[in-house]
Amino acid sequence: MNTDSTAIDLEDLRTTIAEVLELDTEEVTDDARFVQDLGVDSLLALEMQIALEEQYGVHLTEADLGEATTLRATYDLVTRKVAAA
Amino acid sequence: MSANELVVTGIGVVSPRGCDPAALDLEGAVPADDAWFDVAAELGPRGYKYVPPSCRYLLAATRRAVADAGGSPAAVPEAERGMAVGTNSGIAALIDGMDATVTGPGAERLSPATAPYFSINTLAGRVAMDHGVKGWNLTLTSPRTAGLEALLAGARAVAAGRSTVLLAGSTEAALPDHHPAHAASEAGAVVLVLEPRGRAAAAPYGTCRTAVFSLPAAEPQLDEILIRLLKDAPAPDSALLVTDATDASPLGAVLADALRRFGVPADTVPPAAGTLLPMLHLARTLGRPGPPRLLATTSPDGACALTLARPRHLPDRT
Incomplete structure (x- = not known):
């Protein structure tokens, strides 16, 4: 268990992303690629950006979005952003 | 009786008053909330989360009309398909919500996937994407008359050679709660498929x-x-x-x-x-x-x- 006070919950993140993408949480596996495997387009990527910014109180740039290609990558990104905030 | 005369070969209705055109209960008022509409049953389990209700209704009514017409619009090239839609309240609640977001948390919090629907033309535009309507696409907004007007505008476009097949209809969604006419809100959509009598495969409903x-x-x-x-x-x-x-x-x-x-x-x-x-x-x-x-x-x-x-x-x- 991660005891870092800035840690985010991976399952909460999975649920948020699944809701944004209209998917079952089981489909959002740690390494499923958003674009290639889950059909995310540019509008949905922006939708995900807003959901993450609201939920975690961080600011994400276009470059950040390019980095968030999977749940695992997004978790790492948001964790880093939260820690830096 | 001209072979070029437009005949109605498909009717699609989604409404709290019913979905069978011949059996619609048109007496009295009905609630215009969205609870009556089963988006998953009509359109599928995914892909419509960010689509406003009036567009969902229009998509569903169009699917029903096209199926009722035996899929005839798909039998003509996409450039020969046209659509005319009338609406008054189709995006009223959505615009109201966008106003609240812009004046509240700020424009950067607008939903990117819903934002394109700020334009009333996007309702029929989305249908055009789903059904390959590439001849022309027109949205009319005259108070109350725009649905019937869509039939006239569409027939004129077909007569002018802009398309062979016409989808014409109307869609509405509930007005915001604070709107003076909220109690008279409508919800649902009607779409007709019209095509020249000479090419109609299905037995027409009439003209x-x-x-x-x-x-x-x-x-x-x-x-x-x-x-x-x-x-x-x-x-x-x-x-x-x-x-x-x-x-x-x-x-x-x-x-x-x-x-x-x-x-x-x-x-x-x-x-x-x-x-x-x-x-x-x-x-x-x-x-x-x-x-x-x-x-x-x-x-x-x-x-x-x-x-x-x-x-x-x-x-x-x-």
């Missing part, structure tokens, strides 16, 4: 012909308008006027008087907030074999639309 004019400006020409509308057609045995008897200008009375001169008795029913009610009456009239009927609607500012619906004949009982 419809529409005239649009403004009163009192057109009152001196009203008889002439009716003569043109009723030309070469069996006389209608009745008319239904969807009009507000409390309008400052007595449009309903003017229309009813004119129809009486042509021997057509007219009933009047109160309008709802948008364009849908006359289209539901049209769908039900065409869905049932019977005599020709006139359907009219008026707006408080004097716009009038009058559609002659000629359903298919009753079966010969001899």
Whole structure:
């Protein structure tokens, strides 16, 4: 268990992303690629950006979005952003 | 009877009043909330989270109409498919919500996937994407009359050679709670598939012909308008006027008087907030074999639309 006070919950993140993408949480596996495997387009990527910014109180740039290609990558990104905030 | 005459080969209705055109319950008011509509059953489990209700209704009604027509729009090239849609309240609640977001947390919190629907044209545009409607696409917003007007505008576009097949209809969604006309909100959609009689594979439901004019400006020409509308057609045995008897200008009375001169008795029913009610009456009239009927609607500012619906004949009982 991660005891870092800035840690985010991976399952909460999975649920948020699944809701944004209209998917079952089981489909959002740690390494499923958003674009290639889950059909995310540019509008949905922006939708995900807003959901993450609201939920975690961080600011994400276009470059950040390019980095968030999977749940695992997004978790790492948001964790880093939260820690830096 | 011309091979080029447009006939209705498909009818699609989604409404809290029912989805079977011939069996629509058009008495009284119905709630306009979204609870009656099963988006997953009509459109599928995914892909519609960010699509506003009026667009969902229009997509569902179009699917039903196209299926009812045996898929005939898909049989012509995409560039020969056209669509005309009337709506008044289609994005009213969405715009209201966007205003609240912009003036509240800020424009950067607008939903990117919903934002394109700030344009009223996007409702029919989304249908065009799903059904390959690439000939032309038109959205009309005249108060109350835009649904029937879509039939006229669409027929003109087909006559001008801009498409072979026409999808024409109306969609509405509930007005915001604080809107003065919220209680009269409509929800649902009607879409008709029209195509030239000569290419219609499906047995047509009938035909419809529409005239649009403004009163009192057109009152001196009203008889002439009716003569043109009723030309070469069996006389209608009745008319239904969807009009507000409390309008400052007595449009309903003017229309009813004119129809009486042509021997057509007219009933009047109160309008709802948008364009849908006359289209539901049209769908039900065409869905049932019977005599020709006139359907009219008026707006408080004097716009009038009058559609002659000629359903298919009753079966010969001899």
